[in-house]
Amino acid sequence: MNIVLVLGVLVVVVGGLVASFLSGAGQRRLSQRARRIATPDRGAGAAQRLTLRVEGPKGLDRWATKFMPNPDLLRLRLAATGLPVSIGAYAMICVNFGVAVTVVALLQHAPAIVALLAGTLAALVVPHFVTGFLVNRRRKKFSKLFPDAIGLMVRGLKAGLPVVESMLVVGREVNDPVGEEFRRVGDNVRLGQALEESLWAIAKRLNLPEFNFLVITFAIQRETGGNLAETLENLDDMIRKRQQMKLKVKAMSSEAMATAMIIGSLPFVMTGILFLVSRKYILTLFQTDIGHILIGVGGTWMSIGFFVMSQMVRFEI
Numbered sequence: 001m002n003i004v005l006v007l008g009v010l011v012v013v014v015g016g017l018v019a020s021f022l023s024g025a026g027q028r029r030l031s032q033r034a035r036r037i038a039t040p041d042r043g044a045g046a047a048q049r050l051t052l053r054v055e056g057p058k059g060l061d062r063w064a065t066k067f068m069p070n071p072d073l074l075r076l077r078l079a080a081t082g083l084p085v086s087i088g089a090y091a092m093i094c095v096n097f098g099v100a101v102t103v104v105a106l107l108q109h110a111p112a113i114v115a116l117l118a119g120t121l122a123a124l125v126v127p128h129f130v131t132g133f134l135v136n137r138r139r140k141k142f143s144k145l146f147p148d149a150i151g152l153m154v155r156g157l158k159a160g161l162p163v164v165e166s167m168l169v170v171g172r173e174v175n176d177p178v179g180e181e182f183r184r185v186g187d188n189v190r191l192g193q194a195l196e197e198s199l200w201a202i203a204k205r206l207n208l209p210e211f212n213f214l215v216i217t218f219a220i221q222r223e224t225g226g227n228l229a230e231t232l233e234n235l236d237d238m239i240r241k242r243q244q245m246k247l248k249v250k251a252m253s254s255e256a257m258a259t260a261m262i263i264g265s266l267p268f269v270m271t272g273i274l275f276l277v278s279r280k281y282i283l284t285l286f287q288t289d290i291g292h293i294l295i296g297v298g299g300t301w302m303s304i305g306f307f308v309m310s311q312m313v314r315f316e317i
Helices: 002-037 044-055 060-067 071-080 087-107 112-158 163-173 178-190 195-206 209-224 228-277 279-287 289-312
Strands: none
Touching (some): 071 087, 071 112, 112 163, 163 178, 195 209, 209 228, 228 279
16 A cells, blocks of 8 residues: 555656646747747737747646736746746646655654645745745856856947847857846847846846846936946946955854854754763653653754844845
8 A cells, every 4th residue: 555655656746747847848949939930120019929929828827827826926936946947837846745745744654634734834835945945046156157247248349249249149158047048138139129128027037136237237328328338347347346245254254154053063963972872861852741842942942043143144235
């Protein structure tokens, strides 16, 4: 019976992953087709039709949008990961993960209500945190490569290239995710979308101050005029100094973080040592009601301490 349940969990999980991949592959094919047929002389109507075909919700996405809270915000988060995962695929992953955790809990002879709660909590929390981790990793990589992209744009503008052509050069020469986003800007402009509108769409998805500075620079330059290459050069210098300041702050706060990690690890280290030296003595903490209460109180206060110390060494620049 256990083997049948395990095989059922594997089938559900693999089926969800296959559905997610097929959904992403379909979106990639539509995007590539739109890029192939895009030409500079197409109007905004054609661009709008192609965009609706590529980004419009289909089938599973339409179903998931009805039940997911804040589908627009979730769509932005998924797009910020850089992975071709739609809302429908994300919903399938959540459901599959929740079912897998529930079945595993039942196999461990947990009560049905506990297994259901554990599966629900896992389905809601784990994919959310994984998505946040992927988004933050992509943003850090983008911020690291972004000054090089601006410097390349400055050299292209000084060489006489138009703004859009300079962005296309960045898309070809700079590694992803910066190159990917600038290629997307070039594709949208070719489809008839305004440059500023395309940049603001990417800024909304990335939610990075550095990219917001770039979009604001273009907006101000369009209204007031001036030397765009010189303005971008100043922006490049400011972003590099901002990154240097972040590294200095990280270096100065590393000692406090190391201290917090050492102090926080001491209870677990001592528990392990006592488990090896005097197992009967330490097991009393885990086998009695008063021990469970002490573990709960200690864990709560440790969590509060970790949170306070993490906030003390966090600086916004």
